[in-house]
Amino acid sequence: xxxxxxxxxxxxxxxxxxxxxxxxxxxxxxxxxxxxxxxxxxxxxxxxxxxxxxxxxxxxxxxxxxxxxxxxxxxxxxxxxxxxxxxxxxxxxxxxxxxxxxxxxxxxxxxxxxxxxxxxxxxxxxxxxxxxxxxxxxxxxxxxxxxxxxxxxxxxxxxxxxxxxxxxxxxxxxxxxxxxxxxxxxxxxxxxxx
Amino acid sequence: xxxxxxxxxxxxxxxxxxxxxxxxxxxxxxxxxxxxxxxxxxxxxxxxxxxxxxxxxxxxxxxxx
Ligand SMILES: [Zn+2]
Numbered sequence: 133x134x135x136x137x138x139x140x141x142x143x144x145x146x147x148x149x150x151x152x153x154x155x156x157x158x159x160x161x162x163x164x165x166x167x168x169x170x171x172x173x174x175x176x177x178x179x180x181x182x183x184x185x186x187x188x189x190x191x192x193x194x195x196x197x198x199x200x201x202x203x204x205x206x207x208x209x210x211x212x213x214x215x216x217x218x219x220x221x222x223x224x225x226x227x228x229x230x231x232x233x234x235x236x237x238x239x240x241x242x243x244x245x246x247x248x249x250x251x252x253x254x255x256x257x258x259x260x261x262x263x264x265x266x267x268x269x270x271x272x273x274x275x276x277x278x279x280x281x282x283x284x285x286x287x288x289x290x291x292x293x294x295x296x297x298x299x300x301x302x303x304x305x306x307x308x309x310x311x312x313x314x315x316x317x318x319x320x321x322x323x324x325x326x
Numbered sequence: 327x328x329x330x331x332x333x334x335x336x337x338x339x340x341x342x343x344x345x346x347x348x349x350x351x352x353x354x355x356x357x358x359x360x361x362x363x364x365x366x367x368x369x370x371x372x373x374x375x376x377x378x379x380x381x382x383x384x385x386x387x388x389x390x391x
Contacts, residue, residue: 140334147344148336175327183345219332226327237327276338282329292345314346 139219139280147274149294150227150286151234154180156298156305157266169308171269171293174243182312186291187277190216190223217280217287224280224287227273233284234270267300269309 154171161168171180180186217224228234238244277289295316298306303319310317 139332141337142334143337143339145339145341147338147340183347185343185345219335226329228327228329274344276340276344279336279338280329281333281336282331283333284328284330287329292343294344 147276148227148279148281148286148288149272150229150275151231151270152227152273152291152293153234153238153268153270154293154296155266156269156309167308168312169266169305170312171296171309174238174268180293180313183314186225188216188224188287188289188291190214190218190221215278216289217278219280222287224289225273225275225291226285226287227275227291228285231270267298267302267305269296269298269305271296271315 153174155174155177156169157172158167159170160166170182172178173180178186214221228237272294273291274294275286275288275291279286279288293313293315295318296306296309296313297318297320298309299320301319301321306317306319
């Protein structure tokens with residue numbers, strides 16, 4: 133189709149490391165009857181499963197089309213099944229280039245990562261219970277597969293946490309995340325005020 | 327979240343998936359070795375009995391078995 137944007141393309145064996153934020157949510161482990169903590173995306177609440185690659189899906193027809201005012205984008209998405217992430221679309225697993233950009237984004241969203249959130253109206257995704265305690269977690273994430281690199285960050289096909297920082301003074305959350313995801317996990321309280 | 331103006335595409339094929347201690351999808355798929363019955367060694371046809379050149383013209387079934 134007409135003006136397909138051709139981006140420079142590079143191939144690499146090294147995963148891209150970038151920055152993300154999550155919510156740590158309590159999940160009841162039905163086998164052990166323990167509460168464990170899992171990561172989920174802040175906005176769409178996608179669950180990041182421990183020790184499993186997260187693969188990006190595209191829901192372009194339901195979400196991006198509604199947002200897009202660019203008719204060409206719509207035509208492109210309806211007409212062709214596309215590789216995720218697609219340059220014309222908004223799909224992919226998002227991460228930002230630096231920690232500063234990450235925190236700027238969330239303060240721009242009027243969200244205070246330091247503030248533990250308490251009530252979440254969960255949840256069709258099987259996360260228990262429907263009123264849960266949690267906190268914000270940020271950290272680095274490995275990205276691989278097909279990736280669109282932007283000036284401020286990335287949209288990637290595959291991702292997994294690289295390390296985690298829990299923004300709450302709660303060892304149980306940090307210990308649980310470390311055990312679940314098997315990555316370096318620490319607690320940081322000062323970060324909250326940046 | 328916005329990633330800013332797209333700059334380039336990167337294809338990352340890592341040598342190994344960057345997930346710590348990945349669990350095998352199927353628990354311990356140790357290769358099952360079935361006891362093989364004692365192999366019946368086909369009797370060796372003496373080498374000289376077979377022509378190595380074009381032999382396909384030998385009619386089916388009529389040759390010495
Ligand atoms: Zn898409």
